[in-house]
Amino acid sequence: MTTPIDQLQELGLNKYEAEAYYTLLKRGPLTGYEVGKHSKVPLSRSYDILERLVDRGLAFAQPGEPARYRARDPQHFLGQVRSSIEENLKELTIALTSLSSNDDASEFWIVRGQKNILERSRNLIAATSSQLELSMPASCTIALANEIRQARERGVQILQPANQSTNSSEDIIMLCDGSEALLGTLVPEETCQAVVSSNNALVIALNGYFENVHDMQFVSMPTTSAPIQQDVEWMDWETRKHARLRTLSERHRVA
Incomplete structure (x- = not known):
């Protein structure tokens, strides 16, 4: 179990400095002898360690x-640590970002395993701002129902084939904002794979695929917190309604 003394060491104090500072906070003003008596700081080094705390601004003499020595308010120490960490993170972010290449739009990245594919799909849906085109099995629609609903509430136009609820395929195809694609399969669960890319050729191909899929429809999902299964049943009902309308239209033309 991690102790406060262990955590103080993680923040930059050595073992004896952490012991001395913790003891001063716990027991109040003490002499070097008393610090050595109530902590694991050797008596022969107690005054030296306490003077180092004074030099670091962690104690008063x-x-x-x-x-006698008194610990400085821990909020002051922790505030210094926090400021130092935040500054280091800013500098590190700039340094590491400058190393990464942004010229990866044409690259293909493999995601392996159903769990990871669904998680990547959730991230893509969350990042979509205007249009999301989908082709996936009903089980996948259930798994992603919350993200699809949230996207719709953001004003994203969501399209999928009208006969999607009868799709027995385990393939998943997504095109986000007409610029980033995910294409793969969801079985076998552990070894299935999907490719994620903004490659122009792949995006054009999927744009053509969705343009050629007949009877694309808007996916409308309730904005209430109804159970996911109710959402899917509603989508099935909407699909059946469109099928009936097409049948009636065809009969009318024949007549």
Whole structure:
């Protein structure tokens, strides 16, 4: 189990400095002898360690024979640490970002395993801002129902084939904002694979695929917190409605 003394060491104090600072906070003003008596700091080194705390701004010294020491407010110390960490993170972000290449739009990236494919799909849906085109089995629609609903609530236009609820394929195809694609299969669960890319040729191919799929329809999902299964049943009902309308239209033309 991690102790406060362990955590102080993680923030930059050595073992004896952490022991001395913790003891001063716990017991109040102490002499070097008392710090050594109530902590694991060797008596022979207690005054040296306490002076180092004073130099680091973590303790105050009261002159006398012997001198006494009091810990500084931990909020001051933790504030210094926080500021230092935030500054280091800013500098590191700039340094690492400058190393990464942004010229990867034509690259193909493989995602392996159903769990990882669904998680990547959730991230893509969350990043979509205007249009999302989908082709996937009903089980996948259930798994992604929350993300699809949230996208719709953001104003994203969501399209999928009207006969999607009868799709027995385990393939998943997504095109986000007409610029980023995910294409793969969801079986076998552990070894299935999908490719994610903004490659122009792949995007054009999937744009053509969705343009050629007949009876594309808007996916409308309730904005209430209804169970996911109700959402899917509603989508099935909507699909059946469109099928009936097409049948009636065809009969009318024949007549």
